[in-house]
Amino acid sequence: MSTIHPDPEATGAETPHLDFAGTTPYEDYVQADVLTHLQHPLSDDPGEMVFLVTTQVMELWFTVIVHEWETAAHALREDRLTVARDALKRSVRELEALNASWTPLAQLTPAQFNSYRGALGEGSGFQSAMYRRMEFLLGDKSASMLVPHRGAPRVHAELEKALAEPSLYDETLALLARRGHAVPQSVLGRDLTQKYEPSPEVEAVWAEIYADPDQNDELVRLGEALTDVGELVWRWRNDHLVATRRAMGSKTGTGGSAGVAWLEKRATKNVFPELWSARSHV
Template sequence: MSCPMHGAADARPEEIVHTEGAQLDFSRSMSYGDYLQLDQILTAQKPLSPAHDELLFIVQHQTSELWMKLMLHELGAAKTLIAQDQLQPAFKMLARVSKIMEQLVHAWDVLATMTPPEYSAMRPYLGQSSGFQSYQYRCIEFAMGNKNAAMLKPHAHHAERAAQVQAAFTSPSLYDESLRLLARRGLPVPASHTERDWTQPYEASEQVEQAWLAVYRDPQQHWDLYQLGEELADLEDAFRLWRFRHVTTVERIIGFKRGTGGTGGVSYLRKMLDVVLFPEIWRLRTAL
């Protein structure tokens, strides 16, 4: 979809009217702005402070939420396809999620242009609102396997969001579905890791590592499972970069102050860097 004003900046008015026969009257048909609901999107930024930089802060987080909406769309579909043994389309979706995470990593570069005094000018107006409370981010964490029942509570005040987070919490993660697939293919994944309480944090298993090692030691025989393992590695690699860039941006802007949502700020975010989502995918590399 091209920008309606593209190429028109230097044209005379009479030339614009005849530009390649383009339609210019949208009084009776859907326009670009109509299709994208731009009136709603572009009026959703409502700064609460007089600070010039608050618009940057709002746009950064709103666009991140839009990307996260797409991530959840792709992760949910990929999980379903893996459960149905349809790996090729799932690979495309997982690769797309990794690319979205790259976009989110670079988005921190824009927010990092905000200096500590600029953030301090708007911080009092934020109240206790914090990215820590993002229900979409929590659903992504749960879909990726980082289950923590305490993280349900911040969403309990909103019934619809709480239901979405609860559904993600009680469902098998992307990695759970991947291990169930390995078991269906005859690889020695223990029942403790294919039929378990999905709300519990994942625990690494030597038997699961051996199952993945069988795949990686004979990729020709298990090519699609081998590719799945590498898609998972790509995904976690991108997720780690996203988390790391989050930590460095927060430290750059607020140092070691507590977060607006009551977390330890940088100290909390650094702990999250130690979370490994697909442990056997990483451990097997030492054994190869």
């Protein structure tokens, strides 16, 4: 084994350890070599590499955000509001970073996107399993979204579990009920595999909480943390819509999706709906 000689100008206690028997501890922990060799563009267009890496970065942020929201949901179940709020606050910063991931793709022209769009084949963002877990945690559930993953048993099982579990908002409403607020049984006992639908009674609960912030300080802060999350989810959907509209107009999306028409519909929806509508009654 050859010996690596440090720079003679780097002497004393500040000299970093440079000689390792195998891979560096950094590599062992981060596995950067794995990450930086996951890119296999299918066209000769240089823009495809940017598209591919940006998409992979988004998947990593999805993974972190799912971790945070699952942490928050578990904490809410155990009435640990500080832990839940801390996880939600971290996810807000992570959502900001996720949304910034659109920047490299935000000004794609149709000609630029067409240069490698064919290489995507039937691939489409709506097939992302980790993004689907994010949506399920937000209460936006649909059993049909498991269908694309039937060929991947582990992924399918994880999504099936997420579909059946309470969403982040379900856990919030259950906590409000335990605190004595009048969340109706029709909401608390609903089929958790179905998409959450707004409830006038839940809207009234949030209006009551927000109308007396001194009495309900802890719950108002929880509501605001969820609202911060909801706002950034809405911004994510709108950024996705604008980037897609610039790159391909109203053409059919990859994978047979409705493209812009589907994204426009999604962009009009707010997660945690009563947290928004209740503000009109305070």
